[in-house]
Amino acid sequence: MLRSVKGLKDILPQQASQWQHIETVARTMATQYGFSEIRIPIFEFTELYARSIGGTTDIVEKEMYTFPDRDGSSLTLRPEGTAGVVRAVLEHKLLDSPATRKLFYFGPMFRHERPQAGRYRQFHQFGVEALGIDDPLIDVEVVVLLWQFFLTLGLKDLTLHINSIGTLADREIFIHKLKDYLSPKLSTLCGNCQRRYSTNPLRVLDCKVPMCQEATQDAPILIDYLSDHSNVHFQSVLDGLRSLEIPFSLNHRLVRGLDYYSRTTFEITSPNLGAQSTIGAGGRYDGLFQALQGPSTPAIGFAVGLERVTLLLSEDITCKTAPLVFVAGFGEIGKPTAFKLLHTLRQSGIRADIDHKGKTLKALLRSADKLDADYTIILGDDEVSSGNLILRNMQTKSQEVLNIKEITQRIHKGL
RNA sequence: GUGGGUGUAGCUCAGUUGGUUAGAGCGCUGGUUUGUGGAGCCGGAGGUCGCGGGUUCGAUCCCCGUCACUCACCCCA
Numbered sequence: 001m002l003r004s005v006k007g008l009k010d011i012l013p014q015q016a017s018q019w020q021h022i023e024t025v026a027r028t029m030a031t032q033y034g035f036s037e038i039r040i041p042i043f044e045f046t047e048l049y050a051r052s053i054g055g056t057t058d059i060v061e062k063e064m065y066t067f068p069d070r071d072g073s074s075l076t077l078r079p080e081g082t083a084g085v086v087r088a089v090l091e092h093k094l095l096d097s098p099a100t101r102k103l104f105y106f107g108p109m110f111r112h113e114r115p116q117a118g119r120y121r122q123f124h125q126f127g128v129e130a131l132g133i134d135d136p137l138i139d140v141e142v143v144v145l146l147w148q149f150f151l152t153l154g155l156k157d158l159t160l161h162i163n164s165i166g167t168l169a170d171r172e173i174f175i176h177k178l179k180d181y182l183s184p185k186l187s188t189l190c191g192n193c194q195r196r197y198s199t200n201p202l203r204v205l206d207c208k209v210p211m212c213q214e215a216t217q218d219a220p221i222l223i224d225y226l227s228d229h230s231n232v233h234f235q236s237v238l239d240g241l242r243s244l245e246i247p248f249s250l251n252h253r254l255v256r257g258l259d260y261y262s263r264t265t266f267e268i269t270s271p272n273l274g275a276q277s278t279i280g281a282g283g284r285y286d287g288l289f290q291a292l293q294g295p296s297t298p299a300i301g302f303a304v305g306l307e308r309v310t311l312l313l314s315e316d317i318t319c320k321t322a323p324l325v326f327v328a329g330f331g332e333i334g335k336p337t338a339f340k341l342l343h344t345l346r347q348s349g350i351r352a353d354i355d356h357k358g359k360t361l362k363a364l365l366r367s368a369d370k371l372d373a374d375y376t377i378i379l380g381d382d383e384v385s386s387g388n389l390i391l392r393n394m395q396t397k398s399q400e401v402l403n404i405k406e407i408t409q410r411i412h413k414g415l
Numbered sequence: 416g417u418g419g420g421u422g423u424a425g426c427u428c429a430g431u432u433g434g435u436u437a438g439a440g441c442g443c444u445g446g447u448u449u450g451u452g453g454a455g456c457c458g459g460a461g462g463u464c465g466c467g468g469g470u471u472c473g474a475u476c477c478c479c480g481u482c483a484c485u486c487a488c489c490c491c492a
Contacts, residue, residue, distance in 0.1 A: 003483085057490090063490080111491080114416080114488095114489085116488095119491075124492095267492095274487085275488085276491075276492080278492060281491085281492060282492095304492065330450080360450075361450045361451055362450080363452095366453085367452085370452085378451075382450080397452090
């Protein structure tokens with residue numbers, strides 16, 4: 001039997017309404033916070049990601065779905081959304097209007113990782129980007145939107161971690177200090193961290209191995225090495241969060257994986273997800289525009305892993321659907337008459353369905369029940385000859401005889 | 416890429432200390448007398464016991480390999 005590709009998941013009808021609910025909440029809230037939707041392509045030139053995410057990150061080094069186009073140019077299925085948004089913003093000069101500086105997006109992302117709980121090769125993200133705004137209050141707005149989004153969905157026990165990783169210059173100074181500190185302890189670190197020491201020393205700080213955590217207990221803290229500018233900005237962000245009574249946890253070990261992050265970084269975690277506990281994360285990326293040959297532009301955004309959100313959502317949360325009317329037509333004349341009525345109902349905007357297979361009233365009612373119909377219209381030969389039909393409320397079992405002409409009107413009035 | 420766990424019906428799982436036709440619940444489907452759903456009752460369909468090899472008179476069960484799924488490392492949303 002043919003199967004789906006490893007790490008890819010079908011969203012079946014039962015779960016689809018849950019996804020619709022999440023998307024509706026996301027769209028509504030992002031719009032309330034002044035963001036507009038942007039839809040960008042699923043693949044781009046490989047160079048875009050290599051330049052933005054960082055050539056030495058795992059994503060670019062070994063997780064991208066990269067393939068040659070027919071003319072030989074290298075294309076890549078998007079592993080995240082920010083790079084594409086920034087590219088589109090530069091290409092269409094969206095920075096020129098204040099109406100297009102706050103954007104949100106939705107859609108599938110692709111990373112060739114080993115699948116695991118909450119981790120897939122095709123996964124979906126909802127993300128926002130606020131571009132060209134340096135004010136710390138925009139940081140607050142973005143973090144609050146993320147926080148409120150999860151609260152609105154009813155997620156519990158979440159923690160908002162926040163940190164500032166400073167500018168590139170701030171980090172250079174800090175990394176130097178950190179290496180000085182780690183250097184004598186190198187032999188006590190795990191193998192991974194010994195490698196990280198030279199490739200990405202910041203990562204040693206959030207290693208889960210107890211030995212490493214112990215070794216970094218008294219390590220220098222990034223915040224202490226922030227420039228005045230970075231520090232003032234960060235303190236303003238925290239003050240803003242406090243003023244809105246958003247609970248947060250300062251986490252000076254919080255590091256981001258993508259090269260373009262700077263200054264404010266944040267992450268929201270849930271204890272109920274296993275190893276992949278981050279459901280949403282983001283931060284500032286003031287240097288990204290320049291890395292893509294655009295004008296120097298401060299920016300901040302976040303991305304939410306929607307599969308992880310669905311794992312936390314209670315299953316009974318679904319989109320409300322309109323009441324369903326099942327048309328049970330049977331008999332020589334009843335069936336064709338019912339089919340015409342079905343068409344009329346649908347044209348009137350009513351959600352209506354039929355079972356072509358069912359021959360007897362019993363079978364048809366059973367189908368109505370299986371489809372979870374709210375009402376069934378019973379229409380047999382007897383009804384056709386009398387010019388009436390029966391409207392049955394499936395829940396209360398009450399029935400009333402109606403004129404065929406009245407039915408649409410009747411249903412529109414609230415059934 | 417590395418390691419652990421698991422593969423029996425559509426789903427959730429029993430089971431066989433190796434022995435004839437492999438079970439349950441749920442789901443699906445038919446009937447329960449002729450025009451009224453859900454419940455009950457009675458019936459039915461559906462499985463190469465992941466795949467390949469080995470041991471054996473005999474393997475779904477033991478051994479080896481392989482694939483798939485899954486969890487964790489790594490990384491990240």
